[in-house]
Amino acid sequence: MINKKKLITAIIVTVIVIGVFWGAITWHQSLQSEELNAPLTIVDGVGRTVTITSYPDRIVPIAPSCTEILFALDLQEKVVGAPTYSGYSSEIQERISSGEVTTVGSFSGISVETVVSLDPDLIVAKGGYQLSTAERLMELDKTVVVVTHQGFDGLLNDISLIGEITGQNEEAESFVQDMESRAQEIVEKTKDLTKPRVYVEYYFNGGFGSYGSNSVIDELISMAGGINVFAGFSGQYIDTSTEEILKANPEIIIISKGAMSKLCDLTPRTIRDRPSWDTTKAVQENQIYEIDENLITVAGPKVIDGLEELAKILHPELFPNG
Amino acid sequence: MTFMIKSEPQSSHLKRLSRWKIIVALLFFTLILTIIFSVAIGPMQISPIDVYVVLTKNIPIISNLVESGASEIETEVVLQVRLPRVFAAAIVGVALTCAGVVLQGLLRNPMADPYVLGISAGASLGASLAIAFGFGISFIGFLYAIPLMAFIGALGTIFIVYTISSRSGGVSMLTLLLIGIAANSFLSAIVALVQLISSEVLHGIVFWILGSLQVSGWNHVFVAAPLILIGICMIYFYARDLNMISLGEAQAKHLGVDAESLNKKMLVCASLITAAAVSISGIIGFIGLIIPHITRLLVGPDHRILIPSSSLLGAIVLILCDTLARTIMSPAEIPVGIITSLLGCPFFVYLLLKKKRSFGNWH
Numbered sequence: 113m114i115n116k117k118k119l120i121t122a123i124i125v126t127v128i129v130i131g132v133f134w135g136a137i138t139w140h141q142s143l144q145s146e147e148l149n150a151p152l153t154i155v156d157g158v159g160r161t162v163t164i165t166s167y168p169d170r171i172v173p174i175a176p177s178c179t180e181i182l183f184a185l186d187l188q189e190k191v192v193g194a195p196t197y198s199g200y201s202s203e204i205q206e207r208i209s210s211g212e213v214t215t216v217g218s219f220s221g222i223s224v225e226t227v228v229s230l231d232p233d234l235i236v237a238k239g240g241y242q243l244s245t246a247e248r249l250m251e252l253d254k255t256v257v258v259v260t261h262q263g264f265d266g267l268l269n270d271i272s273l274i275g276e277i278t279g280q281n282e283e284a285e286s287f288v289q290d291m292e293s294r295a296q297e298i299v300e301k302t303k304d305l306t307k308p309r310v311y312v313e314y315y316f317n318g319g320f321g322s323y324g325s326n327s328v329i330d331e332l333i334s335m336a337g338g339i340n341v342f343a344g345f346s347g348q349y350i351d352t353s354t355e356e357i358l359k360a361n362p363e364i365i366i367i368s369k370g371a372m373s374k375l376c377d378l379t380p381r382t383i384r385d386r387p388s389w390d391t392t393k394a395v396q397e398n399q400i401y402e403i404d405e406n407l408i409t410v411a412g413p414k415v416i417d418g419l420e421e422l423a424k425i426l427h428p429e430l431f432p433n434g
Numbered sequence: 435m436t437f438m439i440k441s442e443p444q445s446s447h448l449k450r451l452s453r454w455k456i457i458v459a460l461l462f463f464t465l466i467l468t469i470i471f472s473v474a475i476g477p478m479q480i481s482p483i484d485v486y487v488v489l490t491k492n493i494p495i496i497s498n499l500v501e502s503g504a505s506e507i508e509t510e511v512v513l514q515v516r517l518p519r520v521f522a523a524a525i526v527g528v529a530l531t532c533a534g535v536v537l538q539g540l541l542r543n544p545m546a547d548p549y550v551l552g553i554s555a556g557a558s559l560g561a562s563l564a565i566a567f568g569f570g571i572s573f574i575g576f577l578y579a580i581p582l583m584a585f586i587g588a589l590g591t592i593f594i595v596y597t598i599s600s601r602s603g604g605v606s607m608l609t610l611l612l613i614g615i616a617a618n619s620f621l622s623a624i625v626a627l628v629q630l631i632s633s634e635v636l637h638g639i640v641f642w643i644l645g646s647l648q649v650s651g652w653n654h655v656f657v658a659a660p661l662i663l664i665g666i667c668m669i670y671f672y673a674r675d676l677n678m679i680s681l682g683e684a685q686a687k688h689l690g691v692d693a694e695s696l697n698k699k700m701l702v703c704a705s706l707i708t709a710a711a712v713s714i715s716g717i718i719g720f721i722g723l724i725i726p727h728i729t730r731l732l733v734g735p736d737h738r739i740l741i742p743s744s745s746l747l748g749a750i751v752l753i754l755c756d757t758l759a760r761t762i763m764s765p766a767e768i769p770v771g772i773i774t775s776l777l778g779c780p781f782f783v784y785l786l787l788k789k790k791r792s793f794g795n796w797h
Contacts, residue, residue: 318576318646318716319767345765353648355515356765358507359478377573386573387651388514391507 154277157260157270158239164255167279168234174222174245175238177261177412179204181271182236184287184413185280193230195219198371199406224248236274261411263331268292271413291416295335298423301430302337308426310338311362311394313383314405316376319351328415329368329408336422338364358391364426365394370405401425454739461746465524468750472520472757473512477764480508488512514651521659522650522714523756523770524749527721529662529711531748533704534722535729535740536669539680540700541607547723548708551610551701552591552617557712558625558643560587566628576649581657581713588709591617596701605697607683644769645718647756654714665707666745672696673737680735720774721748724782731785751778 152164171190173179176197183191183204193216194208207213214230217223219238222245227235232254237246239260250256257277259270268288275284310333315321323329324345333340341360342350367378380400389395403425407418424431473489474482484504489512504512533548541550549555564583595617599610669676675696678686683693708722729744755773762768 316573316576319648342765347766350766352765353477353760353767355511355760356477356767358511358515360765361507382573388510391510 152277154257154273156257156273157262157266158243158258160258162255162257162277164234164277166233168232168255168277170230170232171234171236171278172216172227172230172232173236174216174227175219175236175242176200177410178236178238178259178274180410180412180414181274182278185271185275185278185283187278187280190278192232193227195222199404199410224252228252228254234277264295264335264415267411267413267415287413291413294416295419298337298419299335302335302423302427305337305427307334307337307339308363309341309360310364310366310426311341311357311360312366312368312408313373313378314368314370314409315372316378317351319353320357321372322350322352323368323409324348324350327409328411329418332408332415332419332422333426336419336426338422338426354386354388358388361392363393363397363399365392365400366422366425367400367402368405368409369402370409373402373405454733457733457739458742458746461743461750465746465750465753468753469520469524472753473516475757475761476511476516477761478508478511480504480512484508485512489517518652518655519647519650519756519760520753521655522647523753525655525659525662526647526711526715526718527725527748527750527752528666528745529658529707530718530722530752531725531729532666532669532741532745533708533711535726535737535744536676536700536704538726539676539737540697540704541611542680542682543611544727545723546611547719548704548711549618549717549719549722551614551705552595552621553588553705553708553712554717555618555621555625556591557584557588557709557717559621560584560590561643561716562625562628563587573649577651577653581654584716585709585713588712589705591621592701592705592709596698605694607697610701643717645716645771646767646769647715648760648767650714658710658714661710662707665703665710666741668703669700670738670741672700673741676700676737676741677735680737717771718752718774719771720778721752724778725751728782728785 154162154164156162169190170192171182171187172193173182173191174195176195176199179191179194179197179200182188183201188203188207191207191213193214194204196208196215196218200208204213208215214226216226216230220241222242224245227249235246235249235254235256237243237249237256237258239246239258243258246256246258257273259273261267261270268291271288271291272284275281275287312323312329312333313320314323322342323340324347325340325343326346326348330340330343334343341357341362342352365380365383367373367380367383369378380398380402383389383400384395384398394400403418403421407414407421470486474480474485488504488509530548534546537546537548537550538544540546543550560583561580564579595610595613596605599605599613675686675691678689678691679693679696686693686696725748726740726744729740729747733739733743752770752774755777756770758773758777759768759770
């Protein structure tokens with residue numbers, strides 16, 4: 113009697129265990145969208161040769177822009193970790209808060225241990241600041257692809273590259289084409305118009321924080337048919353003074369709106385009220401605008417929206433319907 | 435130092451007096467030249483002639499003689515941006531140097547600077563609180579809230595340091611120095627802790643601590659200048675007593691100086707002028723430590739000449755450094771403290787090596 117009961121229990125347990133494993137394996141296989149016929153060798157943004165033997169299933173981007181690119185290419189199911197970033201779209205935020213995507217630190221403070229514990233088969237890092245973190249992960253025998261998205265064209269190349277190594281070639285192609293045609297339209301429309309001088313402020317700390325020619329926004333401004341007043345400064349960020357801005361005499365002032373601008377109480381009104389600033393054309397003609405910093409300062413898929421918003425501010429006559 | 439104690443022959447006294455007059459006159463003349471020179475240069479290309487026309491426009495007779503070629507923006511830049519900034523640099527330079535001279539003399543310590551008694555940390559805490567209380571690091575905040583809170587923080591700290599030091603009867607300068615150092619570390623730790631807790635909000639304080647004259651406007655100059663002038667006049671009035679006390683309190687008492695009351699008065703003055711300077715410029719290092727030493731090497735240790743000449747030299751140096759700070763990397767600005775240290779320290783070492791013997795007799 114007892115033996116029979118035990119036998120039945122054993123059989124049931126065995127069936128359940130086998131069933132769970134079988135289910136897990138099929139589910140796992142169903143995630144692999146496409147198999148590679150031969151190993152794929154690519155050269156990444158910092159000139160390293162990376163070989164991919166199979167399309168990745170567990171991807172960890174360690175820069176916010178890389179997370180956005182992966183989501184734009186419909187890879188959300190495969191992203192298992194991502195850095196924190198307040199500017200994410202709600203889709204990414206939801207997956208993070210539901211725990212489907214684990215946070216691996218912030219852009220400037222990535223937790224190598226958390227990244228490794230997620231057992232990723234592809235890590236996407238951004239060059240420059242993150243290079244040392246990327247190198248540490250390479251030492252740990254992880255597959256790391258570094259992208260730099262330098263400039264608008266660089267960004268498009270990176271999207272294609274990420275599409276290639278993840279097996280999402282078609283999605284990447286159509287996404288890149290869409291961005292290219294939207295950008296092309298704006299460049300065509302604005303290229304023969306007079307270019308207003310634009311000053312962008314993101315921060316005030318006793319000096320005024322703006323962007324030099326190595327920044328994303330500098331390129332977006334010229335694409336949108338304007339001139340960044342600090343385009344002559346080769347850095348990315350510039351800390352400047354009242355006299356420099358009065359000298360530049362901007363025709364349009366744009367507040368790069370985000371945590372920093374909120375902290376420094378940057379609004380069109382507070383800028384208008386600054387002593388002596390009423391000598392600039394922008395204040396006299398009340399041309400002070402705000403744009404979400406996530407659209408114009410982070411080199412990600414959203415810059416195309418930022419470009420369109422900039423074009424509307426710089427050349428409203430081209431967009432009669434708002 | 436003998437000249438302070440023994441009566442000297444009349445002729446040598448007069449000779450020294452006339453030498454001092456020449457030194458002060460020369461430095462004052464240099465300061466005027468420095469101001470004129472610094473106002474004329476800046477990122478905006480304005481011809482020096484236009485600058486001076488703008489500057490003299492409000493003087494009745496001259497304004498009829500010359501025609502201004504400056505545009506509205508240029509006028510604004512000269513009168514509302516450059517000129518107040520140059521004056522702010524001048525009064526901050528004067529205040530920090532003079533406070534450095536007094537504290538080095540009172541504490542009989544060559545390492546003393548205006549911040550040694552906890553003023554810098556107190557001011558930083560005040561500024562941090564201004565930001566944490568939601569005055570923000572906005573433009574308006576930089577104009578009013580931060581300077582005010584920094585001023586209160588600096589004076590409050592000095593008051594507490596002095597009160598604690600006097601708990602054991604009379605205030606010993608050594609105790610004061612040590613408690614000042616303790617207060618500096620303690621308050622700096624609080625500032626760091628507050629920064630850590632609300633990292634994003636207090637980000638701006640880092641830049642304030644570096645010291646900068648970027649937003650200095652006339653309102654800053656008008657508020658700080660009277661305080662600094664009164665303080666310096668008081669200090670100069672006691673220059674002879676400072677000479678004696680820098681020999682040691684016992685000696686000073688022998689010579690009829692009420693050391694305790696002098697200490698108290700001079701500490702109040704030094705703190706007041708430092709607090710006024712810090713409140714408008716943040717913490718600019720180096721000037722208050724090294725300029726007094728440089729001046730001592732050049733004119734000798736007598737406070738009657740040391741105070742006016744080091745104050746003038748401090749103003750000249752800070753104006754020049756700030757002019758470099760706003761122009762050499764144009765359109766970017768560099769914190770003025772970087773310039774003061776980069777240029778000043780090698781020069782100081784050069785002077786030290788050249789006049790090695792005088793340094794042994796620093797006080």
